[in-house]
Amino acid sequence: MKLFGLRTALYARRSKEEHQAASIDVQTGEGSRYIAEQGGTLAPEHIFVDADHGRAEFKKRPGLIAMLNAAERHAFDAVVVRDESRLGGDTNRTSLFIQDLLDAGVRLFYYFTDEEVKIDGAFDKLVINVRNFASELEREKISQRTHEHLLTKARRGLNVGGRVYGYDNIEVKDGEQRVRVEYRVNEEQAKIVREIFRRYADGEGLRTLAKDLNARGVEPPKAGRRGTGSWSYSSIREMVRRERYRGVLVWGKKEKTYKGGTKVRVDRPKSDWVTIEAPELRIVDDELWAAVQQRWSKREALTGSRRRGGRVRYFLTGFGRCAKCGGPMRADNAKVSYDNVRVYACAWHRDRGPAVCDNGLRRPVATVDEAVINCIKENVLHEEVIAEALREMRRRIAERAKNIDNELPQLEREASRLRSEIDRLVNALASFDQKPEAVIRGIAERQDQLSALEARLRAAKAAPSALDLEVRRLEKEARQRLGDLRAMLERNPEEARKALETILGGPLRFTPIETPEGKRYRIEGVVALEAVVAVEGNKARAVQAASPAGFEPA
Structure with a gap:
């Protein structure tokens, strides 16, 4: 069994244009069956799916990206996919993706043809490129047929997709x-x-x-x-x-x-x-x-010369959303006494009217920016963040070490059994004048399984000490990253925007509230701890504030 004892992931993809035969249910069903038959294990979190994504799309395929990130973290030992067309339809990019996967120490299998993908030499690379070329050629032909079909409909004045008001x-x-x-x-x-x-x-x-x-x-x-x-x-x-x-x-x-x-x-x-x-x-x-x-x-x-383009000049434009209507917050001009100042206000209130959003509150850009920056520095970018993330990491290491201790005896028994079977088959082979192909194949299969098991045993025995070293390395990097982010917030608006983009886990919500000083915005957001310490599945930290009176942790 090719996947015996291997932690296996499954990847499925289907574009909008493809037939039912390439559906996600078919791929996950057949792929799961193949993994079970080949002796692999499949955890639900290691099933990666991209529905309605074309084969030439690589940047906006969340399932594919998540799978490669998990592979680099050694979350599994092998990946099963229907065929090369599921991975991609671009000759160069698909080949590079396969190379990245194998370089991460993950084996790749196509269940439709029951084969393992290897790059052991120039010939293997040529075969992969030829097959990826065929997949890309098929994609181009599909695109040409689709264009021709739509062109024919357009020339007849028919609907070629979508709705138009009126x-x-x-x-x-x-x-x-x-x-x-x-x-x-x-x-x-x-x-x-x-x-x-x-x-x-x-x-x-x-x-x-x-x-x-x-x-x-x-x-x-x-x-x-x-x-x-x-x-x-x-x-x-x-x-x-x-x-x-x-x-x-x-x-x-x-x-x-x-x-x-x-x-x-x-x-x-x-x-x-x-x-x-x-x-x-x-x-x-x-x-x-x-x-x-x-x-x-x-x-x-x-x-025309003033429309579109240009760099963003204000700290929170692009990050803020009105909590009442969901529209974007933007910087507008306003009069304060006799002075013109820039203020944050709901764009939909201004452009679409109070029937869409009744949030007409405007607050000075400088005041709100300063309050947000101070909140982030005081409640997010400090030593407690690192300590919290590292505590979580150490807890997970302890759990993983406990699981490894429970798993080791079973793995060693299985490895001992495979060695015994290989020895018996080798002895049997020595007694034949003509070497039976079935016996040779049986030895090769068991040797592959044994190699995979021994690799897992080595990793399991080394894991606790290796992971502890990794924690120390991440702690050092995190403290450096913490200092970098604080410095970015203090330098200038552009650097501050970069820092905010790095640590935000979603938009900032502006909610108008009454305070003793008058109407203010309470600004709430989520900061991902992995922005400072890269930990798999890291928790987020919520912060909230009322401008300009100051920010308090949620």
Whole structure:
């Protein structure tokens, strides 16, 4: 049995385009059965899954990344996967991933072909690259077929995916089978579209329109999981530029591709766009369309150079979320007496109106920043954090040592049995003139099992002392990291943002509260201890505060 006595992990992946045969349930079921038949052990926490992730995606596959991190921590001895296409569809990146896995001392098996992947020489590397090349070629062909299918639908003026405000998606069926999906004007939504175009052409701003629509309770566009349930500045901005509302369908402005190991959208040349006249889908007339585009062009000329890009200038922008609506906190201008100051405020209150969020509290940027930095330095970046993390680590080491002591006798008995069987088979082999292949194969299989067991025995016997040395090393590194983070917080806003990004385990929640000094924000967040001490499964530490009166540990 190839996996006998090995702690085994299982990895499964399926993209949206793949068939039921490649489903997660099939892979985990067949993989678990293979591990059991081959004598391996599989813990539930060592089943890693990526659902709806393409084979060329490497940066945003949490299951794959978690598996490699666990392998580097020696959490298991082997990984089982259906075949190389589950690992990836990029020749170079898949080969590098396999190399990293094997370099971590983890063996790799494909259950579909019942083989172990090895890189013992140039020929093995060539075979792996050839197979990964075939997987990448298959991915490209799937992408080409998908593009061709969507291109054909776009040229016919059909729905190529997604929903657009102002239209319904109507299924056209032949019996029970769906033939195509067509657009049809939704008259109720079309009235809102015409209203937006008229009011924008008459000089009203995008934020004013969003606030009014939210105040009136007009149902906003649906954006799937990205939807916020309210009208926004950005959704109206896209609407007044969408040519479909004047009866013109444009497809192919963007295309999906992979760069740097992740999916990105890039511009296609204008010559590749598909443009179809669809007068039956017209919602606004040419005169109104032209008036809106003329105003938009003037706006672009005035503000285009100031829009988008640029570095973040304020400490908490990008980290803060309003506790009432979930919208982002941002830095705005405000008047304090006769002075202009920057303040943190809820962006959705400003852009979408009180119907979406009634949190109108504004607090000075400098005051809040100082309070947050002081809180982190006083309650997170100090010696107690290291002591707490190291206590947890030592507790886990003691538990692991206890388990190892219980496991050693069983492992040694199993190793002794394998040695005895190998000796008997070798003696039997010596008595044959022609060497039976079954006996030779039996010796090789038992020798592989014995090698794996002996490796586990060596690791088990050395583990307590090795882990204690590791704790000492981590303690030294943690104290250095602690000093680095404190220094970053004290240097300048950019360095402070880097430090905050390093230690935060999630967004900071701004909750308006009443205090004796007046309305203030209570700011709550979670700091991961592994930011200071790298411990597997480390706990988080919560902190909260009321600005600017100071911060207190939760």
